[in-house]
Amino acid sequence: MKTHLLLVASAAFLLTACASKQPAPAGKPASRSTGPSAEQIAAVSPGLARFTAQTIDAGLWNRPGLSRRDRSLITLSAQIARNQSTELGNQIAFALDNGVTPAEVSELITHLAFYASIGNAMSAVTAARSVFVNRNIGIEALPAAQGGLLALDEKSEASRAERVEANFGAVAPGVVQATTDVLFRDLWLRPGLSPRDRSLVTVSALIAVGQVAQVPVHLNKAMDNGLTEGEVSEALTQVAYYAGWPNVFSAMPVVKDVFSKRPA
Amino acid sequence: MKTHLLLVASAAFLLTACASKQPAPAGKPASRSTGPSAEQIAAVSPGLARFTAQTIDAGLWNRPGLSRRDRSLITLSAQIARNQSTELGNQIAFALDNGVTPAEVSELITHLAFYASIGNAMSAVTAARSVFVNRNIGIEALPAAQGGLLALDEKSEASRAERVEANFGAVAPGVVQATTDVLFRDLWLRPGLSPRDRSLVTVSALIAVGQVAQVPVHLNKAMDNGLTEGEVSEALTQVAYYAGWPNVFSAMPVVKDVFSKRPA
Amino acid sequence: MKTHLLLVASAAFLLTACASKQPAPAGKPASRSTGPSAEQIAAVSPGLARFTAQTIDAGLWNRPGLSRRDRSLITLSAQIARNQSTELGNQIAFALDNGVTPAEVSELITHLAFYASIGNAMSAVTAARSVFVNRNIGIEALPAAQGGLLALDEKSEASRAERVEANFGAVAPGVVQATTDVLFRDLWLRPGLSPRDRSLVTVSALIAVGQVAQVPVHLNKAMDNGLTEGEVSEALTQVAYYAGWPNVFSAMPVVKDVFSKRPA
Numbered sequence: 084m085k086t087h088l089l090l091v092a093s094a095a096f097l098l099t100a101c102a103s104k105q106p107a108p109a110g111k112p113a114s115r116s117t118g119p120s121a122e123q124i125a126a127v128s129p130g131l132a133r134f135t136a137q138t139i140d141a142g143l144w145n146r147p148g149l150s151r152r153d154r155s156l157i158t159l160s161a162q163i164a165r166n167q168s169t170e171l172g173n174q175i176a177f178a179l180d181n182g183v184t185p186a187e188v189s190e191l192i193t194h195l196a197f198y199a200s201i202g203n204a205m206s207a208v209t210a211a212r213s214v215f216v217n218r219n220i221g222i223e224a225l226p227a228a229q230g231g232l233l234a235l236d237e238k239s240e241a242s243r244a245e246r247v248e249a250n251f252g253a254v255a256p257g258v259v260q261a262t263t264d265v266l267f268r269d270l271w272l273r274p275g276l277s278p279r280d281r282s283l284v285t286v287s288a289l290i291a292v293g294q295v296a297q298v299p300v301h302l303n304k305a306m307d308n309g310l311t312e313g314e315v316s317e318a319l320t321q322v323a324y325y326a327g328w329p330n331v332f333s334a335m336p337v338v339k340d341v342f343s344k345r346p347a
Numbered sequence: 348m349k350t351h352l353l354l355v356a357s358a359a360f361l362l363t364a365c366a367s368k369q370p371a372p373a374g375k376p377a378s379r380s381t382g383p384s385a386e387q388i389a390a391v392s393p394g395l396a397r398f399t400a401q402t403i404d405a406g407l408w409n410r411p412g413l414s415r416r417d418r419s420l421i422t423l424s425a426q427i428a429r430n431q432s433t434e435l436g437n438q439i440a441f442a443l444d445n446g447v448t449p450a451e452v453s454e455l456i457t458h459l460a461f462y463a464s465i466g467n468a469m470s471a472v473t474a475a476r477s478v479f480v481n482r483n484i485g486i487e488a489l490p491a492a493q494g495g496l497l498a499l500d501e502k503s504e505a506s507r508a509e510r511v512e513a514n515f516g517a518v519a520p521g522v523v524q525a526t527t528d529v530l531f532r533d534l535w536l537r538p539g540l541s542p543r544d545r546s547l548v549t550v551s552a553l554i555a556v557g558q559v560a561q562v563p564v565h566l567n568k569a570m571d572n573g574l575t576e577g578e579v580s581e582a583l584t585q586v587a588y589y590a591g592w593p594n595v596f597s598a599m600p601v602v603k604d605v606f607s608k609r610p611a
Numbered sequence: 612m613k614t615h616l617l618l619v620a621s622a623a624f625l626l627t628a629c630a631s632k633q634p635a636p637a638g639k640p641a642s643r644s645t646g647p648s649a650e651q652i653a654a655v656s657p658g659l660a661r662f663t664a665q666t667i668d669a670g671l672w673n674r675p676g677l678s679r680r681d682r683s684l685i686t687l688s689a690q691i692a693r694n695q696s697t698e699l700g701n702q703i704a705f706a707l708d709n710g711v712t713p714a715e716v717s718e719l720i721t722h723l724a725f726y727a728s729i730g731n732a733m734s735a736v737t738a739a740r741s742v743f744v745n746r747n748i749g750i751e752a753l754p755a756a757q758g759g760l761l762a763l764d765e766k767s768e769a770s771r772a773e774r775v776e777a778n779f780g781a782v783a784p785g786v787v788q789a790t791t792d793v794l795f796r797d798l799w800l801r802p803g804l805s806p807r808d809r810s811l812v813t814v815s816a817l818i819a820v821g822q823v824a825q826v827p828v829h830l831n832k833a834m835d836n837g838l839t840e841g842e843v844s845e846a847l848t849q850v851a852y853y854a855g856w857p858n859v860f861s862a863m864p865v866v867k868d869v870f871s872k873r874p875a
Contacts, residue, residue, distance in 0.1 A: 428855075430693065430694070430695060432697060453655055453656040453658075453659075454656070454658070456655060456656055456659060457656045457658045457659040457662070460659055460662065460663075461852075461855065461856050462855055462856055462857060463855045464689075464693065464695075464852070464853055464854050464855040465645065465663065465667060465852050465853060466645075466689075466690050466693065466695040466698045466853060467695070467855070468659060469645050469646050469647055469652075469697070469698055470695070470697050470698075471655075472647050472651065472652055472655045472656070472659070473646070473647060473651075473697065475655045476647075476651055476654055476655050479654065479655060486653070486654065486657065489655070489656060489657060490656070490657070490658055491657060491658070492653075492657035492658050492660065492661040493658070493661060514863070514864075514867075515863045515867065517867075518844060518847075518863055518866055518867045518870065519844045519847040519848060519859070519863055519866070520844065521674060521676070521844065521845055521847070521848030522847050522848050522851050522859055522863070525666075525848065525851065526856070529662070529666055530856065534662075537658060539658070552857075553857055556821070556857075557821065558821055558857040558858070558861060560857075560860075560861045561857040561860055561861060
């Protein structure tokens, strides 16, 4: 029986090791896509250890259609939106090993302070701070507090602001004002994350918590920002594992509808 | 670079300090609206440190239209409903500094045991117990276990019970019975929280987790209990930051509809 | 006042003790349905201590219509789906005392890795591992990593796969493929949890997070797998307490509709 456990655990470890194409920085242990070790998972569920090693680490993360770097952006977004604080430390380290820069991690957390709540961002701050300290990542690697904004698309922003004002200006003027001033004339223009990545983060966070009502606006914006149908499709596969099948099955009809209505 | 960090952090600290109108109890450090310190936030994201200090602490919490005490009721409800246990300790201390009484904190947690689940309430119990111990808040400050109930509006309760029985009496008699006996003939009549505050807590918790289907009934009840359109509108602004923009954008059409259908 | 507290706490303890029909294993303290002790709850809210002891421990858990073992399956599913990690350790120990086997706990976690996300499963792994170590539960008590699958109902699976392929094959081929290969030709056929229990876990998890869109398919499958109307009805009562009233009120119209459309 001990042998059984060791075999499962070793197989899991080998598969995980094989799955990792990018070596960890010299002198640091390889980061993993999850918190508990393969042995710890197998001590509760040998089946789950197998799925984690084979289906997720060796399978999902190596699928074509999306880089490991993009998969990490999606996974981080899903787990921060779901406030999965115990997994976040590992996931942030894994994202850095997969090519997400510290500046992008920093800005992704800033973005989700608005799209997943300040409380979710604060859990992520706590997790990220440990990783940054461990890896000697200092403030010089992070986006500035302010300034250097991207150019605003005045026409498209005017049309967005007009639509939201017409719908909700009388119901919640404070929300409408902050959406313009804080979100679309500040946050979305910060250069720390490309508009395409910012959109990918937003859409992933929405699907991850079942907020399908806001998907059409943000998925269209994401595709305007350069995300392709193929990438969206593969993002759904990634989110299925990291936010659960039901959230993806509820999002698929909405995604299908957005795809069908876009000009070819 | 160190200087850069210190400047951001100091600015954040000063802004936070300015934002706090009520002094903390003598001999205790001022409580804050979030867990990590301004320095800790800036070490992960200088931008987020700026937003937290300027947009939230100095901005949001000082907006007119809703007292800081009401903002704390809303924020606590959102964070308990979202089970953000790492932020809760700070938020409870901050609520007490903003004029929410220990009895109201206690009763808000009891209320959300039913509207956000017993598990969420237990995380809040753990967080509140530390704060109560630190501040020497004993059982004499808390609502009694039982008794002294507010008068029941028999007519309105009969109509509610009849509607729910007709809809769901055959599907889930256990739920229907407990809704009457435990919720509407006990919990809602407990004097530890005014009906208006209890409704504010309920509506905030619903919007904070995207449960819009239950908003119409509870928002109408809230406004029957004295919550004004202006207060609801401003509550949405508060919830946007503490539960994320998407939950508020999904709630606004429902709130708009409730507003439009109420007698002028 | 101290007396007041002691009375509430003692009453709570006595009621909890009475509620527990199954003795804990000799030499181990009785497990409880929640983390904080009755005294700790009463120190924050005497009212909540009363509701926990009388309404939940002595009331809910002893209602007819569903065994304590089934109530534990439902409660565990709800709390894992909601990622309530601080309550999970107690809930897992309580489930074992209520007759859920270690193999079933293990397999329930494996199942929810897909229906609630791998991150939620990892929090559960951490909680379960402590309980398993404390109770000397080794790998020989757990379902195997692989093999010994139940027979597949080829006709019903072909019809499911065809429907999903037609709907979403072009939108998210990766999701559709994994749904067939990983979920329906592997996970659902694992013998560690009976199909009826697996369905109960799935439906409980869906309702617990407000994912009503996926309830019709899975509730029909659950009833095909032997779950009765009476059991579903009583499961709603259990979920009301462990996932909050709003999630159950949003699920009831969907459950009612499924009931009404099934052949008598």
